[in-house]
Amino acid sequence: MEIQKTQLLNKNKIKSMAPLTKALLVASCLAAVAYASPLSRRQSPSPQEESNLVNNAPLAGDLKGVHLLLNNDLDSNTPKYPVIFLSEPRSYKDGQHICGQLGEDLVDSNNLGFLKDLLDITSIATDNLKKVSRLWVKNTDSSSSSSCTAYDRKAGNTVQLPCSNELPALCTNSLPHYQVGPTIHTDKSKQIKVTTPKAGTYQGYRDQNQFRFLGIKYAQPPVGRLRFLPPQQITPGDVNKAKDATEFGFACMQSSFDGGAKPNATEEDHMLGASESEDCLHLNVFTPSLRSSRTKDGEKKKGLPVMLYVHGGSFTSFAGSTPVFEPGNLVSRGGVVVVTINYRLGIFGFFENPPAIPRSKAVGNLAIRDQIAALQWVQDNIVAFGGDPDQVTIFGESAGGYSMRALLSAPVAFGLYKNVISQSDLLGIPFSSPKFAAKIGGGLLKYLGCSATDLTCAQNKTAAQVQSAETNATMDALAHGNQWLGSMGGVYRPTIDGDFLPGDFAELVRTGRYNRKANILWGWTRDEIALFMPSIFPDPIPLDQEKKALAGYLLEDRSKKLFTSPAYALNKSDPDTIRNELSVAITDLIWACGTLRMSRGTAAQHSNVYTYRMDHGRDVSSAFGGPYPPFCRGRVCHTDDLIPSFGSGDVTEESVQTGSDARFARQVIDRFVTFAKTGNPNPSNKDKDLLGLAGRNEDVTGVRWPEYDGKSDRLFVFEEKESRVEVNQDVTERCQWIEKNVQYDYQVHAPDGKFVPLFP
Incomplete structure (x- = not known):
């Protein structure tokens, strides 16, 4: 298009x-x-x-526990061995029958080398798996009507047991992961029903x-x-x-x-x-x-x-x-x-x-x-x-x-x-x-x-x-x-009505009327505004056109004030210096400094807050086959965190997710999932069963992400390989200058028209 x-x-x-x-x-x-x-x-x-419904799709409640297990490293090139775990103990025949209802068969007992790691590390159905030592797999000898094949987790091999024994079972999962593309025709025939309350x-x-x-x-x-x-x-x-x-x-x-x-x-x-x-x-x-x-x-x-x-x-x-x-x-x-x-x-x-x-x-x-x-x-x-x-x-x-x-x-x-x-x-x-x-x-x-x-x-x-x-x-x-x-960032925004939204967030933080019990993790990409810069200024701005170009960019002539800071000093030898420095300054003003200030405010209200900056990412357009925005080359722009957050770099048939892209996606997903499970982005040994793969990712376990304490700007920095923690970094000094000389839009253009002092 x-x-x-x-x-x-x-x-x-x-x-x-x-x-x-x-x-x-x-x-x-x-x-x-x-x-x-x-x-x-x-x-x-x-x-x-x-x-598109098929007849006779099984009802999930009747199956009494069906779980999809996969040791997923997010890398498109890694062989995958997905299985379906039926957690309800059944006879061999009944387990095989349920696999058939799902359009599958019992797992081939001649190819079970992947099972031990998979069953030990999964965070899905762990309460069921803890009690399971043996599971039905496909018979190695179909001639016997009384002896059937089971996988023994402790021994790591198969054993023969009476077919009437009741065990959980492992079915194949023959379907690929979901993709879209010109020649993709998604198989939707393997259906299942769920009855909700x-x-x-x-x-x-x-x-x-x-x-x-x-x-x-x-x-x-x-x-x-x-x-x-x-x-x-x-x-x-x-x-x-x-x-x-x-x-x-x-x-x-x-x-x-x-x-x-x-x-x-x-x-x-x-x-x-x-x-x-x-x-x-x-x-x-x-x-x-x-x-x-x-x-x-x-x-x-x-x-x-x-x-x-x-x-x-x-x-x-x-x-x-x-x-x-x-x-x-x-x-x-x-x-x-x-x-x-x-x-x-x-x-x-x-x-x-x-x-x-x-x-x-x-x-x-x-x-x-x-x-x-x-x-x-x-x-x-x-x-x-x-x-x-x-x-x-x-x-x-x-x-x-x-x-x-x-x-x-x-x-x-x-x-x-x-x-x-x-x-x-x-x-x-x-x-x-x-x-x-x-x-x-x-x-x-x-x-x-x-x-x-x-x-x-x-x-x-x-x-x-x-x-x-x-x-x-x-x-x-x-x-x-x-x-x-x-x-200030958009035409349509939530509106303060005094009831549903009782005040602006800055005022609610000041008075402790936001959801203080919620655990908060928030942050920004290093070069947020750079994605939009070519739409604002399509071409480099000559130095002698600076005042004219920036007039009205921010009210109260605040764009001019930004360039009086040594942090955003123009480099006369750089033909694109105005756009380059403006990219840093506006990212600070709207995203970075606002996030750090609100982190300080919520920490003062005793909320659990974790703050980050992404110094790596994957551009949506290039990953999905489009042209890479030239101004974003070498930068981490707005939306570059989307693909790593979902691991969706291989959702189209034209795209793949391999190497460092997969590694970075693992890091982001594992941090976010750990936080979703525990309210803390740091895996701990006591949560090992709950965390699964996240608890075994050395990129995650090797660096502790500190809670924001309000005393120093402790910032977790997502890097491609080795993430790190910064304390009192350069952005802190830039933000201090902005707060003194430029001020935030939520201060000077608060919805009620009154100036909002900083908090705390």
Whole structure:
């Protein structure tokens, strides 16, 4: 897909907009090119297709424990030996029968060399495996009707036992891991059903790494009279009739602000993994383990830790089905249940117009309310998918990281999660104000031909009409004296309403009114803003054009102040020195220093906080077959942490994940999973069974990541091979200078208009 920068935005509408505003609006479209290009010939899944369900798929509850085991080093070139562990003891014949129901056979007893390590290191079904010494495998001698073959874990070889003995069994898992691409035709025939407590029965399918249950509705479609209203609870329907969970649900409506240059429908399908629609409140569950929730004596079993991902994209773009968020490797290596979600975007997710329309009718913050509804669904139903509702970690990047901040601020969400991983949140900028949100909401009504108080009128318009009006309303709001809002990191942001979000995060940290009990892990990539720099300034800026080029870049002439610091001194021998230094300075101002300051504040409130910087990563566009952004060469740009976080560098058939890329992904995943399981990113011996592969990764066990104590900026630095800890590093001095001379946007442009002092 070939899209020029000049096509992405309507210049007539945005000519007065601040440079960084333009960059942030164009960024998601540029990223879409990278995501979409290698998939342009793929048959995109559609939620509108006829049911793909096969007959006689087994019900997970009847199997009483079925688990996918794999020693996954994330390297595309390493041979994989996946197996299915049936934890319920059965006779040989019954074990073989269950394997057959799953479309498999018992594991070949002539090739068991991999089993000892696999069964000793897995973090999946460890409570079952602890009690198991022997497991059924395929008979070496089929002529005997009374003697069958079992694998003896202690001896590491096979033994012959009476076939009537009841043992767990090991089945083959013949499927490849999930990929997308021009010639990929995913085998969805190996299906299984799950009955949930409150959502009905779903039939999904399996691949090498996980059971996949896709397109599960967690709220009623927000259409018609439910448009612009909070997510409404959905009824489960007939629990005896399985719902199709083999296809991703619709992606939410995308807001491109491109003046009519949107990618076509096919291209969008590839970018998002699904077609877009207002009927989009779906989630996807990926699990390595479907287990009985109770033992034979009725004792309740603990499930696997759950990680719920909130995607980024400026609150305007992407979906939980976007290929880069494919979690198979995270699920398999980490031994966790992963949930990805869709939530309403753009004006569909942030409409409000107070006081003309009171909050009793249009509450606002719909995107965050959707996320909370998905979290509530997890609390109600995830145990059926092998997950532990008491051990939920939320994580997200960019706007997803911003969402983490909102969920840390919304009291109604506090009991729904335990740990938070926030990647690349623009912590130097505040939440939005009702006044600015109402400018867009009021403008939307105007362009729809509705009165400022007529919500019903807006609910009766088509989605296309809303999108068209949204573009005009957004441009108006930014062009009439509000350009500085764009410089703070996005048009759509969570809005302070005094109730759902009682205050800006900086104020909530100061007063201790955020979720202090949550364990927090957050950080940034070393060169965040560099991804957007060519969109802001396409070409190097001559030194004699500095003042003109930077005028209005940040309000109060703060961009000029930045260059008075020795830390950002211009190098006259470098023809691109202005963009190079500005890249460092804006990354500090919006990401790095804001994160360190908020780390200091939350540590002062006795939260458990771990802070990082990524000095290595993998560019999304180059990994997925697109061109590498030239300005990002030698840098670690915004989104370069996505692939390592999921281990998704091999999700397309054109891409691989080998060598140092696989090693780095192992390091990131193992740290994040350890944190999700224990609230601490450092493996310990007492958690060895729980941690599995993470507890045996020397790149992780060899360096202790210290908790942020507020006394010094103790920062964990992710490196390609040997990560390290920095204390009182160079960025600390730069941040001290910024705080004294420039100040953060959340200070000088707080939503209530009052200056916010630093805390602590």
